Amino acid sequence: MSSESFANLCIFHIMDGLRDGLSHFSRTSRTALIYAVTPDDPLRIYDPQDLLKEHEPKLREYFLECNEWRNGSNHDDNTRLIEVVPSRDLPLAGLITCSARSSSIFYQCWFTEQHPDMCSTGPTESWMEYAALLLSQDFATQNILRIDSSGHLLREYSTHAVRDFIVDQRNRIMGWDTQLRVYPILDAILGISKTKEEGAWARGDLIFIEPSELNVIHYMAKFPANERPSLKNHKHVRKLLQSVENSGRKLVSDGKVVVGIASIGPTNNSISAHYKGDWGMLYLGGDPICSFADAKFSSTNYKPNLVQLEEVLLELDLSADTRHMLFQLVLQMITSANHRRHGCTLVLDFNDVPVEIAGQTLEEPLDMREPEMRGLARALTKLDGAVHIGKDLKLHGFACLLDGQSVSGENRARGARFNSALRFTAKYDNLLVIVVSADKPVSLIQHGVELTALCEWKQLFSCVSTPPTFEHWLEGTI
Template sequence: MPRTINQFMWGYQHVFRTMVESGTSRALEAVGVAMDIRVVLVGFRAVDGPVHGVCVEPENGPLTQAHFASTLERASELLAEDPEQQIITRPQPVPDHRMQGVALKTRAEAVREAIAASGAFPAGEVYVSASSPMGGYEVHTCVVVDAQRIGALPAFEHAEEDRLYVGRSLVHEVIAECLRRADRALYLPEPGAGLNVLGAPTLDVVRAAATRFLDGCAMRTGGMPGDLLEVLEGIVSLEYERSAADGRIVVVGQSRALTVRSVLARAVSLRDSRAIRKLLEVSDEDVALLTDGSKVFGLGDIESRESDDSPAFEIIVPSHATFELRHDGVALMRVAYGRPALPRPLLDRIRFDDVVKRVLAVEDTTILWTIVEAAAGGGHGTIIVVSADAEGEAERLSGQATLLEPAELRADDVTRFSRIDGATLLDVEGRCHAVGVILDGEATGAGDPSRGSRFNSSLRYQASSRTAVVAVVVSDDGYVDLVPDLKPMVKRSDVQAAVEAFRDAATADPVEGERFARTHDSVKAISFYLDQAQCQEVNDLYEHEQDRRLEGGGIAIRESPLRPNPLMNDSYFLEE
């Protein structure tokens, strides 16, 4: 069916918007933040000719032209208040190009305020691009994300220091990079007509964001680095006398309080990868290489990791081709084999408590959690098995384990036992019954060939166990998995509400394609909880719409039908 655009800016505006949305979503997912986002385009008439003073894409979405009626007036107010207006330069005034940039920034802020005040996205946080000209309009690309989700991630409070843009976090920089690329794409002919609006593969977008964020961190210390991501990768990817990289680098300003062990007579450039890799061998938990972001000037450490007026950043190198960026002890970014991402949390306490209580009916998990924390931080891969019948399991597996008199474990005991092959077997009170346990169990279809023996043997053991069991699998790379990985408990009414929302979208006249796709994706995301009747209804509605599209000369997308999950039962529903 032909598509009629009332608020017309250019012919591919709807395709452009959806492609920016999908590209930004993929980039966020690549760094470890999978969440639903929305993209909106807001264009302001820039020349004589266009019919509308302001256009909104999508024009049938929650935002309307009326929401931006006073945006330009507000932008003028913000421009008049901007500190850049107060700058006095001699002999010339503030350059026009700089003030043009300030004007774009303040109009973007006015757009952000208008969207936030509209109530269209009550749980959203809005990010707005500087804008680019297209079809007689100045078009802002706006990204709306889950405010609670992004607010829970580690980030600096402000993105600027002394009017210098330094970024807030890796996730914020991913969004900013996507917005910059969207603005750039609007200068190309018919943006949205091609396959890749953002102009690069997802990994390239993420690496560009990581480069800006890492350089911004160094700039917060007073340094002026360049491509610090590439420089550090060059260092940590080198071996020294056949040993993998392992050590610490501290990026620090001159005013930060330091404990200096040695001062280099001649500072060594960070770009001298081999020299820095050699120096990295002398670093450890107590001594780090000290750098201003461009050269290493000594060996030592910061006196305190508590924040002060002069920030410092630690580059932790745990293994080959891998490093982690930390500030005040908080991990901000992890780069492994060229892929930047948020550091994966070892294990969430709330998640651990939920699974242990549901599987083992344990109310107080304090002792068990202490043991798991010690295992996760021990520096070795290991398995902690908590069994409802640890005594019986220890006896059954005695031929392939070392039995102990039941006793509580200290943290150093946990670390010590993790050095030997096999699992550590605990009862629900945290007492150890056996170490070096070789787990048995029948092979199941639930294994993961990309994972190691610890993870897959734990899956087999848990699936075959005659008694309730929870296994905590600590990988050599520090990642922690919980077996079984139970789905979280949800409200039955929320599941039904998602099905009803899809029903409303599928039976609307006419069917709005984007709403149909979004509500269907929402149902698929919770498909584990659907019963037979709900699966059948969703499948029928979906197939009916695809058939209608084919009959109208459109394109149908066929997907595998939803089916009830055999593992689903009423225990996954919260009481209401």
Template sequence: MQRSLSVHIVKQGLQSGLTKFFGRATRAALIYSSDVAEANDFSVYDTTGLLEKYKPDISAYFQSADAVPRQTKIDKISETVRTRPRLSNDLYCLIEQSNDVFFHMWFVEQHQSESPVSLLDQWILFAQLPLLRPDGEMNIGTQIGGGRLAEHAAFDVVREVIMEQMFPRTLAGGQADAEIVLESLMEIATVKEEGSGCSGTLAIFDRNPTGQPKVDYPLKTPVAIDKFKHVRKFLTATSDDYQLVAIAGNIVGFSHRKSIKSPLLASFDRGKLTLTLNKVPLCQISNGTFKAIESKWTLDINNQTKSLSRLDAATKLRVQEFVNKLVTTARNEHFGCTLLLDSGEPCKRRLSGQKLETPVALNEGTLKLFSDMCKVDGAVHIDVNKLHLCAFACLLDGESGDTEELSRGARFNSAQRYSRKTEDMVVLVVSEDGPVTIFEGGETAAVIEKYVRDHECKHSQPKLSEWLNSK
């Protein structure tokens, strides 16, 4: 029972930490063995139903010749075995076998993101740490580990990825360098001077003597990167053409952007920090909070809607571009809204709201006005044929149905009810915490991520063979 509770606490912490990091609800599951005696069958811990649709893929994996348990007997492990089977594009899987964990097969929802998957590796490896303790020690240790995963592990995860790719453990001072650099970058981005955050670019190299950059304008005396005020003033001297250069924990000068390419690039924009590692976007840091770099949300008119798919190609493109920009703005600024995408006869719709005397054309110049109107309580009515804003603060009504989720709140359910009674209308709902739902004819046409409901701890977990055969 204690092992089940420990797994539950750690999995909840992992889900919470990943949800905050990716900005969208993220589920996790675990197939594991904590004892050599369980080598022939494993326990399945999946309280959110994440793995249900992947049963055939998981079954096929365990029956394949490549399955890790077949290759390595648990009681004969001499070194850590780690592999990442590719089961699905939207499910990340990491398997580890060692004397410490015996067998762990972790699953995490994989969202579209520009950040590297090596971040997921580190999240999972940190999740394993509290489960390495003997059963007698797991209670306090697991609670601490689960809480750290939920609240503070993002710093450790990003540091480990930077250290792994840039400051290797074999390099003297590597761990200290990565820690100092990351803490200093956060402090530089967070502290405001004269009322605003700093802007500029800092290129960072490790202290490897064989790979030092040629600095165009070196400083006579290097400045430590943790001298925050000095570094902030230096950053004001950078521009689109120049960047500040650091070697490990020291600022050494300025260089033309095109003359050197650094392993780690820190871009500051009025207090928001974006890290790029080996030319791959790593993460963003704002007000001390780490976030993955999210791929832009995309409305797929042809595959996600029926009424809008009948629009001509040029109109489809314009609608998609504008809606995508608005939804991305709403998700980035964390406000909820409801869009009524009307392909029928908008002028004849009877809506209770603020109707504009002259509809406003939606374009780059009016995007800010439109997004501000979306923040007002109520829905925004759009004529998609002309791409005009017709009304805002619209109240939606309709009869309740069997498919409603009352726990989702008024915005979600009123949108679904209105959609049920309205033809030639796509109703798109953006929730404040990220999820996007598209309704058409009262039915859910598309869901961009789901909520994680995971409060129940299962003390009795099915064995793998039993779970695979269950319906």
């Protein structure tokens, strides 16, 4: 096999593993790579799913009109396998970037999507750094027997990415002098999250404090040293979490055992798990790192993504105050439905005279600008049927039935709420229907089309030919 073919195989397998792994950790993700193997080689680009399309002007400016990216190379320094290069000068909207240099690859810059519901970009950045390291190793070893191993490693890297980011951040804060081992902590967090107690999922806070800082904590209750519950005993810790449910109290651990119960806030280097039933959030200090559910980590913050709603409202002839109030009202109702674990349907009616919808009408519409009425509206979302809200910020009906003729795009797997909304919005103009499923997904539907539908990107199942040079790629996209 020629060196060029080997390089193409390496790039394909690593790119495929990274893309697949990130798509499971976040939503469906694309990846791209710009690289030069030696200082004299032309820059090449591998962007099989057009992630970098529309970013050509900034890329041209950074890579062709400026040579700053070439500075600081360690290409001839064999003592360092890889050097991660800050990408502060390459800010691309909606993208996460990671640049690196090594003795085997002069320059590589990885790209992936920054989804709006990410808790933090940190684990994804660590993931991309590892992809750069593996590509450098594969280029250096030229071992055909392990050519697809790197892709497998990247597919299953989520826990390692979370751990790497936490370790890096804690090292920046306090140096290498730490006794907290992050892997056992992450294992315990996931183990407790999937352990039920009397049929109920865990709720409450578990905080991990550096052992050297434990003595300054004011405990409400502290366990004797020889009777402290082991963190490995997930069932025991799960039982103890009942003592801190729905309170400001936390279980305090040194990473090995549960030391006691205290009402404390996070320190700048503490690790915390906030259990919220069948899912939870992981924090470093006071900053969210990722969420967890089904015994695995994820980048989502579980907040509804209402970007499309903002775009629709901006296009309407509404005052800024009305637009803001309507958005906040919808956000509160969706959040309430999510927290209470029930689905609901909201009909936002932008007609001057609201559409007549079969359902429970009212003598006088409820004015949603009044706090009491907003609370009542949130309660009404629990009833079967849709809640009808006009652009006058009033609730005109509830338990509404949405009907209409069958339309293309219906999905039997999505249930009656979703398909009824498709039919109803295809029948009437100036409407937006928001469907909230009991398991949290939020769909925005207008004109019989789901605005929040995700594109299914083509998947590659074969090795790539040599990627085009960066200049040829630019010519082909213009």
